[in-house]
Amino acid sequence: MLFAATSRASAQASKANIRYNATTRVFRIDTARTSYIMGVNEADQVQNLYWGHRLPNSDEFATAKSMPGAASFDPPITTTPEEYTGWGGMLYVEPSLKVTFPDGNRDLVLKYVSYKIDGDQLSLLMKDISREVYVTLNYRADGEIGILRRSAEVENRTDGPITIEQVSAATWNLPRGTDYRLRYLTGRWAGEWTIQQQPIHPGKTILESRRGTTGAQNNPWFAIDHEGDNDSERGGVWFGALGWSGSWQISIEQDMLQQVRVNGGPNSFDFAYRVAKGGKFQTPEFYAGYSDEGIGGASRLLHRYEIDSILPGAPKPKLRPVLYNSWEATGFDVNEAGQMALAEKAASIGVERFVMDDGWFGQRKDDRAGLGDWYVNPQKFPNGLKPLIDKVHSLNMDFGLWVEPEMVNPDSDLYRKHPDWILNFPGRPHTEGRNQLVLNLARPDVRAYVFGFLDKLLTDNQIAFLKWDYNRNWSEPGWPAVPLDEQKDVYVDFTRNLYSILSELRAKHPSVEIESCSGGGSRVDLGIMRLTDEVWPSDNTDAYDRLLIQNGFTYAYSPGVMMAWVTDSPSWANQRALSLEYRFLSSMQGSLGIGANLNKWAPEDFATARKMIAQYKTIRETVQRGELYRLIAPEHGSEQSVTESVARDGHEAVVFAFLHSSNELYPYPRLHLRGLDPDTQYRINVLDGRLASDTPEHASGAYWMDRGIDVDLQGDFRAMTFRLERINGNQ
Structure with missing residues (x-):
């Protein structure tokens, strides 16, 4: 037998099995559900041979051969479905990697060098034909679910710096076909998570965010099937999600031979990243899988993978508690007595977590001042937060707090002291959104400040939960404090520092849970979900609108992380009047929260809420962790x-x-x-x-x-x- 079984040769069907045939130079990754097969062809390119339903072990693949060219205009380098391509030679499709060398050369041609198998991970080493630039492709397979987690590491062993101008975490290749259909998610504030579908035609479709963060306009998720497969529970579906919380891009391209390629990674718009001599660049991770149970099956596989492998605490992340948030009851007008009174009402209906929202810090009376000054407002809370926290604990609830760490108001002590800490271009406008500016988290001093105040807040107070908000996108994304050729590093370093802060906080305060919120669902992706326990899908809490919003959300993400609040009726969004029962049932499809003004509730409202919350607790695990149809x-x-x-x-x-x-x-x-x-x-x-x-x-x-x-x-x-x-x- 020419295949040499690698990790855990005697593993059960639920374990990934990675094999290499030295004679044919074919790699095979088998899971319980899928097979992913690649070969090294005569040109030393790593070529995709198959990705789909699990094939029998007896099926062997011949040595890979480059695809034929399409006349002199489209040679084999353009038509061959490579796993990862540098921009060089006669490549005219979307490259996986584009670099510039100090001498002006921009040609990069990657060839296979070697491989390494370690358990459920396969690493393929590639190198440019003449220069010391190496790329390691990493594949990690989930043996039961079949999802592959891919990334790439670019290493500069030349004698000088190189500049990465475009980089993908992975390239995914689908077989030739003329009837493919693309699904993706679009939205805007208060109207996120709209599922779109369109035929894939020759050419390129770009899904992206240029906003500095993930963004609601598109979400970094895709699904591709055949147009005739209209049953949501039947038919083959290829799907994927990018784990990156900065500006991102996914391209779906059908080439001249009707082959489909999907590339994804940081957005190449306004992008450059300098890699010094001896340095490395690690891409985000791009997750993808295959389901033969339609788009419904694809969603369920992603949900299970997120729960078992992505979320903090995986494979058994904590169930989401029933939450109350004070925002719609008090707005910025928070104080000790008022929050205590709300906490008593929340506890009476069975709430498990009480969260005080905006307005507790600095000189925060509205959204025009105070962001950046993270001290407890002494007029509102003369004895600090401890009396309120003790009260909440006495009611058998834990305590949570709203923060917006990456932002600053111009009317704040922090901005007056450090006006250079924001994203900015010298001599250009400082455009405000929601009366605030974006701190440049890429700066080490800003990163230290943000971690420092959050660490102190959690050390000094018994806080179980942070609602981490982010209420505007970037503008003027300058970083004038560093050399010119490093200033565009801001797109990557900002996001990496965000991740490092969250990771360090979780390590130091392991009992604290965190929600990712961004004016609704503008920062939801598999990157931020590795470090946060739940996400906020939309500021629109109208219970009828939420049916469509939540439906779109669950194409890509688990209901177990989807916060869904019961708020007042008529709703601010549509002035639509809905019964309290209807509002509860809409929210009970996800992680249940209450955001209504309990000070205005009648006794019968409290009785209804007690009944509905008690019911939810009996079905919570199935809703949050079950299989969704x-x-x-x-x-x-x-x-x-x-x-x-x-x-x-x-x-x-x-x-x-x-x-x-x-x-x-x-x-x-x-x-x-x-x-x-x-x-x-x-x-x-x-x-x-x-x-x-x-x-x-x-x-x-x-x-x-x-x-x-x-x-x-x-x-x-x-x-x-x-x-x-x-x-x-x-x-």
């Missing part, structure tokens, strides 16, 4: 929206059903559940709402999936939820 997606003007979450161990399923409006006496569509064991008996239990009168108390999984369930939903803006529980003795 979109039975009816709230897309394309659908009057209905239905989600089903199935527990990991299969013991229960939870269904949420929503109706916009009844029309012409039509009944609500029959619901056909998914993900149940067809031979197991399940008992149905309505938590809120009504089922049809002929619904049996229990039936087989096959019955609930094939015959289906009829729910009694009529009227406008109605909702219900029910649970199916496996009957004891059925395994």
Whole structure:
């Protein structure tokens, strides 16, 4: 047998198996679900041969051969689906790496040198044909889920600096095809997470953020399938997500031979990064996988991977507690007595975490002043935060606090002392957004200041949670304190310092949990999620709008990190009046929070909230950690929206059903559940709402999936939820 099995040759099916055939020079990465196969061709290029459904071990691949050129205009270097290409020679498709040398040379041609296998990781070393520039491609495979985590390291062993002008974490190659469809996510403030789809045609589609951070305009996630595969639970889907919280770019390109390439990494717009002699540049990580269970299956694989491998505490991250946030009740007008009164009301309905929002620090009376001055306001809290924290703890809740560490108001002591600490171009405007400027976190002194005040805040107070906000994008991204050829390093060094602060804080204060918030969902990606426990999808908390927002969010990210608040009605967003039950059920599809002004609630509101929160706690693990099925997606003007979450161990399923409006006496569509064991008996239990009168108390999984369930939903803006529980003795 010519294949030499590497790591854990006798591993179970759930372990990744990486093999190399020295005769054919073929690499094979097999997981329980997928196979990823590459070969080194006659030109010493690393060429993709296959990526898709798991192939039998008996299937062997011949030595890779370069693709034929398409006339003299498109030679093999352009048509061959390489794993990673330098911009050089006659390459006309998107390169993986582009550099400039001190002598002005910009030609880079990478050739395979060697490999290393270490457990579930494969590393391939490549080198330029004449200059001492090396690139290591790293592949780490999840043996059960099948997701590959890829990155690249660029090493400069030349006698001088080089400048990276474009760099991808990975290049993903799909087979030739003419019927591919691309899905991606777009949005804006208060309207994030809109799922888009379009055919892939010859040429290039660019998804990107040029905003300094991830951004709501696009999210760094993609999915590609065949246009004929319209069943959300069937068909092959290739999908991926970039783990980078700075400006980013993903390109989807179909070449002259109808092959599809996907490149992703830091955005090349206004980008340059200087790598000194002997230095290295490590790219972000680009995650990708394949599902043969449609876009629904692709989402579930990503959710499981995020929970098992990405989130802090993985593979068993903590469940999200029921949270109350004071913002909509008090705005900036926070004080000790008022927050204590809110804490008592929150505790009375079963809240587990009390969070005081903006307004507690500096001279913060509105959004025009105080950012950057992170001391407790002595007029609002004359004895510091301890009395409030002690009160919250006495009510059996933990305490959280809002911060916005990367920003500064011009009206602040910090800015008056250090006006040079912001992103800026000398002699040019300092454009304000929300009356604030962006601190240049790439600077070591700014990084030290931000870490220092956060560390002191957490050391001096029993704080369990930080809501880390970020309320504007970049402008004038200058860094005049460093030499000219290093100033564009700001795009990378800012984000790296953000990560290092979060990492160091978590190491020093391991019990503290953190939420990533950015004026809504503008900084959600697999990079920030490695260091934060939850994310804020949108400032729009209108419960009906949230059905569409949350639907889009879950294409890429787990409901377990998706904060969803119950807020007041009518909502500020649309002036739409919705019942408290409807608002709770909408939010219970994610990580439940309450942001309403409890000072205005009637006794019956508290009673409803107590009931709904108690119900949520019984289904929380299934909602946050289960397998999500979109039975009816709230897309394309659908009057209905239905989600089903199935527990990991299969013991229960939870269904949420929503109706916009009844029309012409039509009944609500029959619901056909998914993900149940067809031979197991399940008992149905309505938590809120009504089922049809002929619904049996229990039936087989096959019955609930094939015959289906009829729910009694009529009227406008109605909702219900029910649970199916496996009957004891059925395994």
